[in-house]
Amino acid sequence: MKFRIKKKCHNARSGLLELQHGSVRTPVFMTIGTYGAVRGLCKNDLENCKTEMMLCNAYHLMNNVANICFDQSISLHEYISWDKPILTDSGGYQVFSLSSLTKISEEGVTFKSPQNGDTIFLSPEKAIDVQIKLGSDIMMIFDECAKYPLSWELTRTSMELSLHWARLSKNSNYSSNPLFGIVQGGMYDDLREISLNELLNLNFDGYALGGLSVGEPNELREDIVTNFAPKLPFDKPRYLMGVGKPQDIIRAVNSGIDMFDCVIPTRNGRNGQLFTNNGTVNIRNKKYENDLEPIDSGCPCFTCKNYSKSMLRHLDKCNDALAARLMSIHNVYFYQDLMSRIRASIENDSLDALSKDIIEAFEEKK
Ligand SMILES: [Zn+2]
Numbered sequence: 001m002k003f004r005i006k007k008k009c010h011n012a013r014s015g016l017l018e019l020q021h022g023s024v025r026t027p028v029f030m031t032i033g034t035y036g037a038v039r040g041l042c043k044n045d046l047e048n049c050k051t052e053m054m055l056c057n058a059y060h061l062m063n064n065v066a067n068i069c070f071d072q073s074i075s076l077h078e079y080i081s082w083d084k085p086i087l088t089d090s091g092g093y094q095v096f097s098l099s100s101l102t103k104i105s106e107e108g109v110t111f112k113s114p115q116n117g118d119t120i121f122l123s124p125e126k127a128i129d130v131q132i133k134l135g136s137d138i139m140m141i142f143d144e145c146a147k148y149p150l151s152w153e154l155t156r157t158s159m160e161l162s163l164h165w166a167r168l169s170k171n172s173n174y175s176s177n178p179l180f181g182i183v184q185g186g187m188y189d190d191l192r193e194i195s196l197n198e199l200l201n202l203n204f205d206g207y208a209l210g211g212l213s214v215g216e217p218n219e220l221r222e223d224i225v226t227n228f229a230p231k232l233p234f235d236k237p238r239y240l241m242g243v244g245k246p247q248d249i250i251r252a253v254n255s256g257i258d259m260f261d262c263v264i265p266t267r268n269g270r271n272g273q274l275f276t277n278n279g280t281v282n283i284r285n286k287k288y289e290n291d292l293e294p295i296d297s298g299c300p301c302f303t304c305k306n307y308s309k310s311m312l313r314h315l316d317k318c319n320d321a322l323a324a325r326l327m328s329i330h331n332v333y334f335y336q337d338l339m340s341r342i343r344a345s346i347e348n349d350s351l352d353a354l355s356k357d358i359i360e361a362f363e364e365k366k
Contacts, residue, residue, distance in 0.1 A: 001138070001178040001205055003237050007347045011230050011256035014346040017237055019085040019137040019178070021077055022052075026237065026258040027346075029249070029339045030055040030087055031332055032266065036065060036080040039266060040325040041332065043081050048302055049329060050336040053137075054082060055261045059091030059098075062122075062130040063113075075135030087261075088136040090127040090169075092143045093210075093242075104144070106164060124168035132175045139179045140208065141169035146186040148214040155186035163198050170202050178205035180239060183228060186211055187220055192228055206237035209257075213242040222251060229255035246275065246338060247362045250355045253342055260339075265331035270324040272316050275334040279361045281309070283327065288313045301333035302326075 002018040003026075015026040030053045031038050031046065038046060038054070046054075056076065058066070069079055077083055095102060095109050102111040108123030127142035143162040146155050162184045173179050181204035185191030199207065209228055212221050225240060229252060232238040237258045243249070244262020252260070265275070272283040276296040281288075283295075294304035295312070303312070303326040315323035338358075345354040 003206070003235065005235070009346045009349060009351045010254065012253050012346050012351055013256060013258065014343045015237075015258060017085075017258070020135075021083060021085045021137050024052040024085055025343055027249075027253050027339055027342055028053055028259055029244070029335050030259065030261040031335070032261055032263055033080070033082075035060050036076065038328070038332070039270070040321065040328055041266075045302075045325070045329055046082070046332070049332040050340070051084070051332060052336070053085045053087065055087045055089065056080075056134070056136075057091065057094060058088045058127060058130045058134065058136075059094035059122075061088075061134060062091060062126075063120075066130045066133040069135065070133040077135060085137040086134075087138040087259075088131045088134055088140065089241075090124075090131065090140045090142040091122055092127070092140075093145050095122055096145050096147075104161070106161070108142075108165075124165040125172040128169055128172045128179070132173075132177060136177055138206065139173070139177050141166050141179065141181055141204075143182045143184055143210060145211050145214065146184060148187065148216045150186055152188055152191070155188055156191055159185045159191050159195050163195060166199060166202060170204070180204055180206040180208050180237075182208045182210035182241070183232075184211045187216055187224065189224070189227065192224065196228065196231060200233070204236075206239060206259075207232040208239035208241050208259075210241045212240070213262075218248075221248075225252050225257070226255050229257050232256070244335075245362065247359045249338070250342065250358045253346075254351065254355060265335045266328045269328035269331035272313075272323075272327060274327055275331055275338075277357075277361060283309060283313045283316055295330050296334075299330065299333065299337075301330050303330040303333075 005013045005015040007014045017024050031051045033054045034057045098114050110121050124142040131139040142165050144158050146158040181199035183195045185195045239259035240252050240257045244264045274281040274295050288309040291309040345351040
């Protein structure tokens with residue numbers, strides 16, 4: 001992996017991240033393909049939406065796909081027909097968010113599979129092994145995501161366990177695949193400082209801010225990102241996990257974040273919440289019943305070139321799967337276009353103006 005910063009604008013940076021399956025321009029937004037596919041979208045849709053990188057969940061792929069890939073000597077890329085870079089998360093977040101009856105030890109987590117009730121043990125070493133089998137371009141360490149709210153004492157215990165697992169993750173990486181550390185510490189600056197400093201000693205290939213977007217107030221999250229993004233190593237990629245409203249992205253870019261992922265474009269798209277440069281459109285609103293204009297007349301995406309708001313609303317009302325697909329296409333395109341505009345604005349020194357426009361368009365229209 002190589003990471004090169006092309007241009008700086010205060011704390012913001014535009015750069016190029018060279019990975020095994022190609023280069024991505026940063027700041028980059030990774031479209032989420034939980035099970036190896038972005039729900040409802042095929043490879044052509046993603047390419048037409050200018051998607052440069054996907055995020056897949058190792059947790060959901062570890063019991064079948066990882067073994068198929070390993071046994072057949074193919075990468076996840078070949079299996080899912082996606083030849084561009086893939087970041088895999090370690091499964092830590094899903095273990096805690098999806099599973100009840102988890103039993104945590106220093107060695108890892110035992111839990112009941114929400115799919116079939118089987119008892120599964122996932123350790124830092126196993127999480128790395130799964131990601132190596134998948135041929136991931138960027139792997140994430142296995143960590144514990146502290147809930148919100150949580151006391152300082154319990155958050156410290158959780159953060160220390162994550163640090164212990166970070167060491168085990170680092171030591172178990174028998175591949176040359178890049179591995180990112182994840183700063184934890186909940187909403188407590190002093191705990192995040194400890195987490196960051198210990199992770200720096202382990203010398204990961206990139207660093208992420210984790211444990212955010214867990215229900216905390218926006219202001220608290222913004223303070224943590226503003227404070228900690230500039231403290232992550234300057235010459236390595238900086239990744240803000242799971243945060244992705246347009247106004248959150250532009251603020252985090254201004255703090256020096258390079259990588260993003262979030263379910264918002266696809267999940268909101270499936271529910272008729274569509275992003276435009278003037279804010280969001282709720283296609284289920286009756287006012288669009290007779291509106292024969294596209295979602296955004298300036299948008300060149302497949303959906304806007306071919307379908308009106310009225311037709312999308314009609315399809316959505318009929319519960320036709322095409323509605324979810326077309327609205328996801330528009331939102332995925334919007335996010336990739338947003339990142340492209342952000343990169344351009346860093347390079348031509350107009351980030352301040354773009355930031356103001358994005359915050360004004362979205363801040364009051366939550
Ligand atoms: Zn569009």
